[in-house]
Amino acid sequence: MEYTQTEILQTLRMTEMEHLDIRTVTLGLSLRDCATASLEETAERARAKIERVASRLVQTVDEIGDEVGISIANKRISITPVSMIVEGARGGDLTVVARAIDAAAQTVGVDFIGGYSALVHKGFTNAESEFLDSIPAALAGTSRLCSSVNVATTRAGINMDAVRRVGLLLKDAAERTRERGGLACAKFVCFANAVEDNPFMAGAFHGVGEPEAVINVGVSGPGVVNHAVQHAPKDAPLHELAELIKKLSFKLSRAGELVGREAARRLNLPFGIIDLSLAPTPVIGDSVADIIEAMGFERAGAHGTTAALALLTDAVKKGGAMASTSVGGMSGAFIPVSEDASMIEAARVGALTLEKLEAWTSVCSVGIDMVAVPGSTSAETLSAIIADEMAIGVMNNKTTAVRIIPVPGKEVGEMVEYGGLLGSAPIMPVNSFGCADFIRRGGRIPAPIHSLRN
Amino acid sequence: MANEELIYRITRAVYGRLGAGADEGTVEGLVTDIYRAIEPVVETQGSGGATAGGQAGALSERGSTSREFDSQSRLIVSVFGVDHPGIVAGVSQVLAEAECSIIDINQTVVQSKFAMIIIADISRARESATALKERFRKAGERLGVRIYAQREDLFNAMHRI
Known part of the structure; x- marks a missing residue:
């Protein structure tokens, strides 16, 4: 036998018992050639192009999953930031475009399509300013469309006018989907240093430097890492845990690359990147918080968990970087509270707070992710939470993001249910002291000194 | 072909x-x-x-399943369950019906727990992987065992540099 029984059993245990899966195969697609002077025509061209290029995506990826024997959880599409393709047709109803893109996603059978986005880190064009206003209606009126706004980069600083408007936008979007717990906000991400080839939702978009069409892959497997950490000796020193995680990450990444390259070959598209993020799902055992707790904590969120998360993300990156020459995307750990059973529990018992999540941002990527806060939270407070996260990203030269939901009519202690992959979340308390005057100043926080690198 | x-x-x-x-x-x-x-x-x-x-x-x-790489046309079939007569016959019959030939086979019984790993050549298979999987699922139900089928290149990717 070319493979030992142990090797074969390890792979089987990972795929069948520990939820090792390819989290997403995402088709990145440029829609820049769909721009016209009429919104209706742009919408129609975008719809037609998505349906044409992605027609075989779901079927092909499912076939590969069956053959290779590894579950591929999601098939998705990321598109050119829509604000860029509607610039030539101002003044109309932008939701026409949103609905057309959403319809195309439904036709080709993907669960999410990302890219109702704008990059406004240094300022708005006139069209982008109008576009931002259209986001709440677009998200409330569609089911698969995801939106993101990049409000800061290390090179440009933080556009605080945009941060202020995102706070208002979130309140509006939540109110429009009041009866669904403010669901529209779950499909919106606010970024600093957004990446152009991220395959994960809700923040995926097809960046301006990307090719016509490309296949990107997001691997996952918190369950696999969790199993290994739990079965390691309780007194194993941390560098040994790091080594263990690194080796597993290598294997996960190789499986991801295999699937990605095969999908790209069959769809006759270039292979883009593999994103090495550990991403949890609400399924028991598929949790990033479990890994942290298995390292020796009573609950995720305790003191010391920032250090544990740092070890985890770094080991995952090191193993993955050895496994693939095409590492990209976010490549950190995802800590979406509502999508991680043990994270939910930690937040519910008060071990995990907004402040700790903010601290974790410095060592992962999307720090405040799928966090539900009281519906009474003011737009300024939301903006201030975002500003803090953006500052961490800008100053530390890394991607950070916020996906926060002010759940209308809910207060601390209650739960909100979204179902499916988005899970359920306890309403977490926010700091109630005022920050409105700071946010109302607007303007721009200048780029840090280390942006001057040339 | x-x-x-x-x-x-x-x-x-x-x-x-x-x-x-x-x-x-x-x-x-x-x-x-x-x-x-x-x-x-x-x-x-x-x-x-x-x-x-x-x-x-x-x-x-x-x-x-172009024959660029051998491991793309090979399937690793793993079978686990409680031992009883006819498991090997049942599984190999599914492979035979699908025109897959067996390259290697490794089977043990420990404390009446049956374990078998087969490497099969699927380059002449008449059916898609999806159809073959469905056959294995049915055979597994009939035989009272779990049957997993995965392409060899997954193992190659994960365990060989």
């Missing part, structure tokens, strides 16, 4: 000319037309009699 490889090559050439974004229907139409034009020649060389349309349809499923 020559037919299928030929159609695969034609399809690649058509996509090469028309670009990745080419309409699937158009491509399939073109491939069918080209294949029909050369079919008589192919027929005289003694290849199978399936219609071009059917072959082109099967192509999207089977295109992957």
Whole structure:
């Protein structure tokens, strides 16, 4: 036998018992050639192009999953930031475009399509300013469309006018989907240093430097890492845990690359990147918080968990970087509270707070992710939470993001249910002291000194 | 099998000319037309009699199992359960019916727990991986064991540098 029984059993245990899966195969697609002077025509061209290029995506990826024997959880599409393709047709109803893109996603059978986005880190064009206003209606009126706004980069600083408007936008979007717990906000991400080839939702978009069409892959497997950490000796020193995680990450990444390259070959598209993020799902055992707790904590969120998360993300990156020459995307750990059973529990018992999540941002990527806060939270407070996260990203030269939901009519202690992959979340308390005057100043926080690198 | 490889090559050439974004229907139409034009020649060389349309349809499923790499055309079948007579016979019958030949087989029983790993060659398989999986699922239910089938290159990717 070319493979030992142990090797074969390890792979089987990972795929069948520990939820090792390819989290997403995402088709990145440029829609820049769909721009016209009429919104209706742009919408129609975008719809037609998505349906044409992605027609075989779901079927092909499912076939590969069956053959290779590894579950591929999601098939998705990321598109050119829509604000860029509607610039030539101002003044109309932008939701026409949103609905057309959403319809195309439904036709080709993907669960999410990302890219109702704008990059406004240094300022708005006139069209982008109008576009931002259209986001709440677009998200409330569609089911698969995801939106993101990049409000800061290390090179440009933080556009605080945009941060202020995102706070208002979130309140509006939540109110429009009041009866669904403010669901529209779950499909919106606010970024600093957004990446152009991220395959994960809700923040995926097809960046301006990307090719016509490309296949990107997001691997996952918190369950696999969790199993290994739990079965390691309780007194194993941390560098040994790091080594263990690194080796597993290598294997996960190789499986991801295999699937990605095969999908790209069959769809006759270039292979883009593999994103090495550990991403949890609400399924028991598929949790990033479990890994942290298995390292020796009573609950995720305790003191010391920032250090544990740092070890985890770094080991995952090191193993993955050895496994693939095409590492990209976010490549950190995802800590979406509502999508991680043990994270939910930690937040519910008060071990995990907004402040700790903010601290974790410095060592992962999307720090405040799928966090539900009281519906009474003011737009300024939301903006201030975002500003803090953006500052961490800008100053530390890394991607950070916020996906926060002010759940209308809910207060601390209650739960909100979204179902499916988005899970359920306890309403977490926010700091109630005022920050409105700071946010109302607007303007721009200048780029840090280390942006001057040339 | 020559037919299928030929159609695969034609399809690649058509996509090469028309670009990745080419309409699937158009491509399939073109491939069918080209294949029909050369079919008589192919027929005289003694290849199978399936219609071009059917072959082109099967192509999207089977295109992957080109023989570029051995491990793409090999399946690792793992079988686990409580031991009883007939498990090996049952599993190998499924493989035989699907025209998959067994390359290697390793089977043990420890404390009446049955474990078997088969490496099978699926390059001449008549069925898609999806159909084969469904057969294994049914056979597994009948035999009271769990049967997993995964392409060998997954193991190659994960365990070999």
